[in-house]
Amino acid sequence: MPTRTIANKSIDVDAEGFMTNYKDWDLEVAKVLATEEGIAALNDRHLIVLNFMRKEFETKGDGPSIRKLTKESGVPTKELYELFPGGPAKKAAKIAGIKKPHGCI
Amino acid sequence: MKKFVILGAGTAGTIMANKLAGVLSRDDWSITVVDRDETHHYQPGYLFIPFGIYSPRDVVKPRRDYLPRGIEVVMAGIDVIEPEQNRVRLQGGRVLGYDFLIIATGARPVPAQTEGMLGDRWHKDVFDFYTLEGATALARRLKHWEGGRLVVNIVEMPIKCPVAPLEFSFLADWFFTDRGLRDKVEIEYVTPLPGAFTKPKASALLGDFLDKKRIKLAAEFATGSVDQGAKKIVSWDGREIGYDILVTVPTNMGDEAIARSGFGDELNFIPTDKHTLRSKVKDNIFVLGDATDLPASKAGSVAHFQADILFENILDAIDDRPPGAKFDGHANCFIESGFNKGLLIDFNYETEPLPGKFPLPGVGPFSLLEETKMNHYGKMMFRWVYWNLLLRGAELPIEAEMTMAGKRR
Numbered sequence: 131m132p133t134r135t136i137a138n139k140s141i142d143v144d145a146e147g148f149m150t151n152y153k154d155w156d157l158e159v160a161k162v163l164a165t166e167e168g169i170a171a172l173n174d175r176h177l178i179v180l181n182f183m184r185k186e187f188e189t190k191g192d193g194p195s196i197r198k199l200t201k202e203s204g205v206p207t208k209e210l211y212e213l214f215p216g217g218p219a220k221k222a223a224k225i226a227g228i229k230k231p232h233g234c235i
Numbered sequence: 236m237k238k239f240v241i242l243g244a245g246t247a248g249t250i251m252a253n254k255l256a257g258v259l260s261r262d263d264w265s266i267t268v269v270d271r272d273e274t275h276h277y278q279p280g281y282l283f284i285p286f287g288i289y290s291p292r293d294v295v296k297p298r299r300d301y302l303p304r305g306i307e308v309v310m311a312g313i314d315v316i317e318p319e320q321n322r323v324r325l326q327g328g329r330v331l332g333y334d335f336l337i338i339a340t341g342a343r344p345v346p347a348q349t350e351g352m353l354g355d356r357w358h359k360d361v362f363d364f365y366t367l368e369g370a371t372a373l374a375r376r377l378k379h380w381e382g383g384r385l386v387v388n389i390v391e392m393p394i395k396c397p398v399a400p401l402e403f404s405f406l407a408d409w410f411f412t413d414r415g416l417r418d419k420v421e422i423e424y425v426t427p428l429p430g431a432f433t434k435p436k437a438s439a440l441l442g443d444f445l446d447k448k449r450i451k452l453a454a455e456f457a458t459g460s461v462d463q464g465a466k467k468i469v470s471w472d473g474r475e476i477g478y479d480i481l482v483t484v485p486t487n488m489g490d491e492a493i494a495r496s497g498f499g500d501e502l503n504f505i506p507t508d509k510h511t512l513r514s515k516v517k518d519n520i521f522v523l524g525d526a527t528d529l530p531a532s533k534a535g536s537v538a539h540f541q542a543d544i545l546f547e548n549i550l551d552a553i554d555d556r557p558p559g560a561k562f563d564g565h566a567n568c569f570i571e572s573g574f575n576k577g578l579l580i581d582f583n584y585e586t587e588p589l590p591g592k593f594p595l596p597g598v599g600p601f602s603l604l605e606e607t608k609m610n611h612y613g614k615m616m617f618r619w620v621y622w623n624l625l626l627r628g629a630e631l632p633i634e635a636e637m638t639m640a641g642k643r644r
């Protein structure tokens with residue numbers, strides 16, 4: 131398992147760059163991960179989504195689907211795609227420091 | 236007298252009714268099965284209807300003919316399940332109490348979930364083939380079509396039989412080649428997944444098939460709306476794809492009755508233990524088939540494997556023992572690839588589809604992850620197997636638990 135230094139912290143990630151221990155995450159780490167995903171600055175709306183993802187992961191052990199995000203975080207689908215261009219569920223999971231969502235079969 | 240109630244008499248509910256009727260003594264148990272209508276549809280057959288290979292007659296049979304004698308069959312809509320009271324309210328007012336409940340209410344396409352899908356051109360230029368009405372309307376349209384852009388689209392995962400839209404695309408390539416129209420038809424496959432399928436090895440292989448058959452792939456396209464006037468689908472992030480005929484697989488959801496009962500997830504699927512198939516709602520409720528929220532394929536073959544496991548666990552539950560059998564996510568799907576050939580994939584929660592021979596290691600007669608004529612015969616034989624063996628809960632020569640024998644990594 132590769133280890134990276136992000137925001138002066140040593141952090142384990144999987145082959146695709148998803149953090150393997152979500153407890154190592156903080157806002158500084160999120161900012162670096164966001165830049166790597168092409169998101170220059172995190173605003174309040176981003177943070178609502180990231181916090182929802184982390185809460186969901188903590189209770190369910192997996193990231194939420196986009197449908198669940200929309201329904202329960204209150205951020206509409208269209209906005210999710212604007213906030214995290216190119217795939218909100220995956221991208222937001224990466225920046226939120228949780229494992230890659232199992233998603234669909 | 237103890238009461239067993241099964242909700243839904245589709246693939247899963249019918250199998251379970253047959254299995255349980257065989258072992259539960261009528262002196263001690265009553266079995267009641269509920270479904271909303273009298274006809275059982277062989278849904279895998281919908282795939283062949285648009286191309287005139289099957290007609291509605293081939294896929295619709297009387298439901299009661301496949302249910303065992305000596306049980307009560309109630310034809311009524313399920314209104315709401317009340318786990319705390321151990322009872323189910325039916326539309327029309329009847330209330331059924333139970334000691335054990337199996338929910339097998341399946342999944343269905345819900346086109347209304349997508350903005351613009353149910354416009355004036357629904358079943359005129361925009362079709363689904365996951366319902367008998369959609370598949371027959373599409374058959375009429377394709378019969379006289381002279382060519383243009385055919386877009387095959389999955390709106391959102393999960394869907395039942397996730398290979399069906401690929402099969403549809405392969406068959407369309409064959410159908411238009413056969414009619415001498417292939418050069419006038421552009422086929423594009425539009426999916427929210429990163430590639431042709433969910434599992435990496437199969438996805439790469441099926442992606443090559445799309446190339447070979449000159450079917451364009453648009454991946455990671457999450458459909459947001461349909462613009463029937465401009466004849467295009469628009470993704471949530473603003474990409475647009477134009478069509479002359481759109482064949483879509485709408486969002487698949489569990490039944491409204493699950494939402495009304497208040498325990499479904501965001502798609503009305505029921506939280507279920509992925510190994511024991513016991514619901515997370517209450518210990519005397521079990522869930523089978525497409526109605527579960529399991530990370531397994533939603534397919535008839537899966538419902539069949541699950542039924543073997545659930546049958547054992549229910550006998551345990553009746554004896555007040557913890558459920559002993561574990562479902563491993565086993566799925567086994569024939570993939571029709573056109574020109575009288577087919578593929579076969581076999582996989583579970585842990586192991587992705589691998590090449591090899593099936594079901595007899597080294598012998599077959601079917602080949603895994605390989606295109607053969609024999610696999611096509613398997614697919615066509617499945618209809619007979621479904622009506623005559625599978626629904627009756629008979630033993631098939633395939634174990635519920637996936638095996639690695641005969642497979643190559």
Ligand SMILES: Cc1cc2nc3c(=O)[nH]c(=O)nc-3n(C[C@H](O)[C@H](O)[C@H](O)COP(=O)(O)OP(=O)(O)OC[C@H]3O[C@@H](n4cnc5c(N)ncnc54)[C@H](O)[C@@H]3O)c2cc1C
Pocket residue numbers: 242243244245246247248269270271272277278279280281282311312313314339340341342364365366395396399490491492523524525526533534535536537538568569
């Ligand atoms: C186009 C297509 C192709 C497919 N191809 C294949 C294939 O090749 N191989 C394969 O293995 N599988 C295939 N499948 C999938 C397969 O048909 C399903 O996975 C299988 O039927 C699931 O069984 P089930 O019992 O869970 O649901 P269903 O068979 O759908 O049964 C659910 C039942 O519950 C009843 N019900 C639901 N809600 C209520 C209510 N509120 N009140 C009363 N009754 C209710 C319904 O009327 C229905 O009879 C295909 C499906 C489609 C659509």
